[in-house]
Amino acid sequence: MKAHKYLEAAGISQADFLQGPTFSIRKTYNKLRGDFPKVQSRKMLCNNQGCPRWIFIHYLAIYGRLATKDRLIKWSINCNPTCPLCENWPESNNHLFFQCPVTHEVWEKILTWQGIQRQIYTWDQEQRWANKHAHGNNARAEIYRMALSGCIYYTWKERNMRVFQQKKKTTAVLVKQIIQDIHTKGEKKPRNAKRLRELNFYP
Numbered sequence: 001m002k003a004h005k006y007l008e009a010a011g012i013s014q015a016d017f018l019q020g021p022t023f024s025i026r027k028t029y030n031k032l033r034g035d036f037p038k039v040q041s042r043k044m045l046c047n048n049q050g051c052p053r054w055i056f057i058h059y060l061a062i063y064g065r066l067a068t069k070d071r072l073i074k075w076s077i078n079c080n081p082t083c084p085l086c087e088n089w090p091e092s093n094n095h096l097f098f099q100c101p102v103t104h105e106v107w108e109k110i111l112t113w114q115g116i117q118r119q120i121y122t123w124d125q126e127q128r129w130a131n132k133h134a135h136g137n138n139a140r141a142e143i144y145r146m147a148l149s150g151c152i153y154y155t156w157k158e159r160n161m162r163v164f165q166q167k168k169k170t171t172a173v174l175v176k177q178i179i180q181d182i183h184t185k186g187e188k189k190p191r192n193a194k195r196l197r198e199l200n201f202y203p
């Protein structure tokens, strides 16, 4: 069967394909298609007024490509697995965005600042929520996309500052910095500027 290499790449063995009594075309298609929410999440990166470096780090976070400590350890790089932000849990993409108590607090404040009252979800659920509620062209959705990218970028930057330079910022300083940057970037567009005038405060 010529297709076997594609099926194996998608995690389906030739034996499963030929003999499995519960073989499903839909399941096979979904496996071959890959992770659809990730493709949808790319919409978060388009029409996003955040800086290119925010969007680049956001892209790496969507695809789990940041050099987090769990990945470094898988590559046999010897390092302390602990998250440098909370100094309590192992560092991973899912932990940093936003299960870590430090980034959880920052993201919660950034949501409150936007008038969004909800719990913080896991990284996959956060992406699904954003895809569902912040894909439009209105000011609220555009500011949300910027806020998410900014929060991811400043999380990664703060993580690197603590690992490589032993420098630390408080969550209050991080929240202020993200909001100030969103104002600077967002006010260039009249529709967003109007909404940002309503958000002229720190949570």
Ligand SMILES: [Zn+2]
Binding pocket: 083, 084, 085, 086, 087, 088, 089, 095, 100, 101, 102
């Ligand atoms: Zn942590």
